[in-house]
Amino acid sequence: MARKRFDDSNCSVARALNEVGDWWSLLIVLQAMYGTRRFVDFQQQLGIAKNILCDRLGKLVDNQVLKKVDVGEHGSRFEYRLTDKGRDLFPVVVALRQWGDKWNPAPDGQPLDLRDRDTGQPIRPVIVQNTEGYALGIRDVFVPDQSTGEEQTS
């Protein structure tokens, strides 16, 4: 049977995964954040098959994560650029990177650290915060019951 889709799921995580939840899409977005814009560059930097890249770029454009721009310059006719929606995946990608660095450190070297362009300082770990900015763990949050507004035990 067909692979399950989550387009109409009432879970926003599922809907998000429906757009960027496959093997390649997030990596393409990551490359785009590094500045990659052209088809061949994505292909070479990711080592992805062209038909798959084609498919993913198309879907990402359909989902408005990327936009396809026609640039009539010297052989490279199109560029794929991040939209605001795509750029908004920055915290997701950074959080995922930090998780990977922490729990599956690269065998051969130091983790890639991102730094603040202004100060040159490393960035903070991405965390969930309450309104005062304090870190929250899983047990520190709850989902309010829609009907009563009361706290419910998870």
Next chain:
Amino acid sequence: MARKRFDDSNCSVARALNEVGDWWSLLIVLQAMYGTRRFVDFQQQLGIAKNILCDRLGKLVDNQVLKKVDVGEHGSRFEYRLTDKGRDLFPVVVALRQWGDKWNPAPDGQPLDLRDRDTGQPIRPVIVQNTEGYALGIRDVFVPDQSTGEEQTS
């Protein structure tokens, strides 16, 4: 040919996606964060085929995102519980949820909001921050050149 794997990739995002980058794994982790622990509960709440669930739970246990606990109580013999590594995916999941809520809002209702158990206030959007706590976008960060320590243009 075999599906591409990223086990030994020097990119930590790729290594992270290798563990939780498929359609179901992150949703399983999400359910676990909601408190689900037993096989049948995962199955019913996610609507996932049993063999797929079996496979994913096994991989998540192999990757130490979940741990399988033998509980000899009244028919339910095993529980799958988050490890510290699994709990550390909290910011990733929350960031993904917020992205999904923002850009693909549920057709039928309000977004699920998480609240601070202590104050009852909604949580903040997950962002990337510099050492002072200020928000950073893609263009505000750079990857220092390993050899020189100099800033490089992205």
Next chain:
DNA sequence: TTAATAGGGTTGCGTTACGAAACCAAATTA
């Protein structure tokens, strides 16, 4: 004490997606 039920899987099998290589076409460049 046997039968029924529930939890947790495994097996088969058809459908779909993935991925490498080959092929294609428009636009440049040599």
Next chain:
DNA sequence: TAATTTGGTTTCGTAACGCAACCCTATTAA
């Protein structure tokens, strides 16, 4: 005019997905 480059599409073998059916062990009900 020929050779490249960019951006694709096609073909086809392999791997993964997903449903249904079956299986085994404990527990509960009759």
